[in-house]
Amino acid sequence: MSPVRLQLPDFCTPRALLAVLVIVSLTAMLLALSSAGFDGLFLTELAHGLMFLVWVGLAGAALLCRLRGHIATQSVARGSAVVLSVLAVLIAVLSEAAYWVLASPKLNPENLWGLPPGHHLLFVLRNVLMGLIVTSLALRYFYVAQQWRLNVESQARARVNALQARIRPHFLYNSMNTIASLTRSDPSRAEEAVQDLADLFRANLNEKRSLITLKEELEAARIYQRIEQLRMGERLKVRWEVKELPMLALVPALTVQPLLENAIGHGVENMEGGGTVTVEGTEADGVIVLRVRNPLPLDGAPGRGGHGIALDNIRERLQLIFGAGAQTRSGREGDEFVVELRFPALLTPPEMAS
Amino acid sequence: MKLRAIVVDDEELARVRLSALLKELDQVEVVGEAKNAGEALALLPKLDPDLLYLDVRMPGMSGVELARHLGTLDDPPAVIFTTAYDEHAMAAFEAEAVGYLLKPVRREKLAAATERARQLTRPQLGPSPPPTPARTWPCASATGCAC
Structure with missing residues (x-):
């Protein structure tokens, strides 16, 4: 996953400018309330504050609008530092200008803002500090909003992935063809195949439970194997070495079955003589290790991409549920392709990892 | 006279079903079955089929590859593809x-495709064959053709 970047709102848009003006107005109101309370000076203070802060807000928005592309390439810390420095300099410059206007006897003969003489540096420093505090709060808000959005997105993506992980149309049509054939030659096996297919689709279309027991998932994978067995006959052999696994441990639905599907579709099915897929599982120190191995066709597996998609998908769903506790690995080992999943053996659903 | 056909599919049950359906058709007779492209090629000289029902997805040489190879032969058999999923149509055409x-x-689509194959290939096998000299278009001659 790429490192997190600070994503600022696009300050070039009218909507963002309006938000800036609202923040600026609220800040001016806060300042006026704190210095004047509700007596007669409140409105004067508010007007003064607004006059200054609107300049800061609009000029700041213009600068951030230009710098947005640059900030988006920086890490969160560096991006925040850039934003804070730019605004500090801007506020310093504008404060300096404001000071010159206010302190000039010609432009401001009545000393409207009651600026005490000799406070030049303090005036600028005070403004910069206040500006930095408000900006920091805004940055924090943007960051949290962004994190929240990313979280929502990744959950939505996981849902989509779970949908995509479902049985491929190819399998459905092939199975239907097998059943059509069996209906003539062996009606009782056709009946079994229909029942298996129904069970498999029930497991696949189950929207409600994303976590199921290992036993249920392995059962779904076995049903899948039975149907493929009808189609491929002697060419397909599957070795199950899963007795050691804690069958009540929870896994995301469609963890093992798609791997078996891949191992068959990208491996055994492309070999004229067929081959053996091995599904093996162990548990040690509360960690489950599942490995699915298949022989590789000699001419380099056609459509290896499919392996990748299903695997990315399983990886993402495991990470969403188990966080850093989940690891996936895949690659060639000798003349076999191996996919390995590691995740904690949990009997109760964990909190969603963020 | 019936078309002589070979059914090529890596799945036994798919071959069984297709052969059973073809048995019910008058235009065609299944003279052989093959479970991959290699077997089909080996059967060609022996059986001299008019028509191949070819599964697109097979281990080793795919149905499309086999059809392309057949296209390079003299007087190749016609090909009807069979596939479970509609992703190879372009390559097939x-x-x-x-x-x-x-x-x-x-059944109906199988019958229609088989009938089309009967009309397009070896028209002399059809019930009312046009006499051979009817082919009079200019480009049929081997001596220079402008089109």
């Missing part, structure tokens, strides 16, 4: 198949 059937194959 480029290989100049007479038909493209989706599994599970429907």
Whole structure:
């Protein structure tokens, strides 16, 4: 996953400018309330504050609008530092200008803002500090909003992935063809195949439970194997070495079955003589290790991409549920392709990892 | 006279079903079955089929590859593809198949594609063959053709 970047709102848009003006107005109101309370000076203070802060807000928005592309390439810390420095300099410059206007006897003969003489540096420093505090709060808000959005997105993506992980149309049509054939030659096996297919689709279309027991998932994978067995006959052999696994441990639905599907579709099915897929599982120190191995066709597996998609998908769903506790690995080992999943053996659903 | 056909599919049950459906058709007779492209090629000289029902997806040489190879032969048999999933249609048409059937194959569509194959290939086998000298278009001669 790429490192997190600070994503600022696009300050070039009218909507963002309006938000800036609202923040600026609220800040001016806060300042006026704190210095004047509700007596007669409140409105004067508010007007003064607004006059200054609107300049800061609009000029700041213009600068951030230009710098947005640059900030988006920086890490969160560096991006925040850039934003804070730019605004500090801007506020310093504008404060300096404001000071010159206010302190000039010609432009401001009545000393409207009651600026005490000799406070030049303090005036600028005070403004910069206040500006930095408000900006920091805004940055924090943007960051949290962004994190929240990313979280929502990744959950939505996981849902989509779970949908995509479902049985491929190819399998459905092939199975239907097998059943059509069996209906003539062996009606009782056709009946079994229909029942298996129904069970498999029930497991696949189950929207409600994303976590199921290992036993249920392995059962779904076995049903899948039975149907493929009808189609491929002697060419397909599957070795199950899963007795050691804690069958009540929870896994995301469609963890093992798609791997078996891949191992068959990208491996055994492309070999004229067929081959053996091995599904093996162990548990040690509360960690489950599942490995699915298949022989590789000699001419380099056609459509290896499919392996990748299903695997990315399983990886993402495991990470969403188990966080850093989940690891996936895949690659060639000798003349076999191996996919390995590691995740904690949990009997109760964990909190969603963020 | 019936078309002589070979059914090529890596799945036994798919071959069984297609052969059973073809048995019910008058235009065609299944003279052999093959479970991959290699077997089909080996059967060609022996059986001299008019028509191949070819599964697109097979281990080793795919149905489309086999059809392309057949296209390079003299007087090749016609090809009707059968496939479970409609993702190879373009490649199949480029290989100049007479038909493209989706599994599970429907009887009527199988009959229609087979009839098309009968009309397009070896028309002399048809019930009312046009006499051979009827071919009079200019490009049929080997001596220079402008088109």
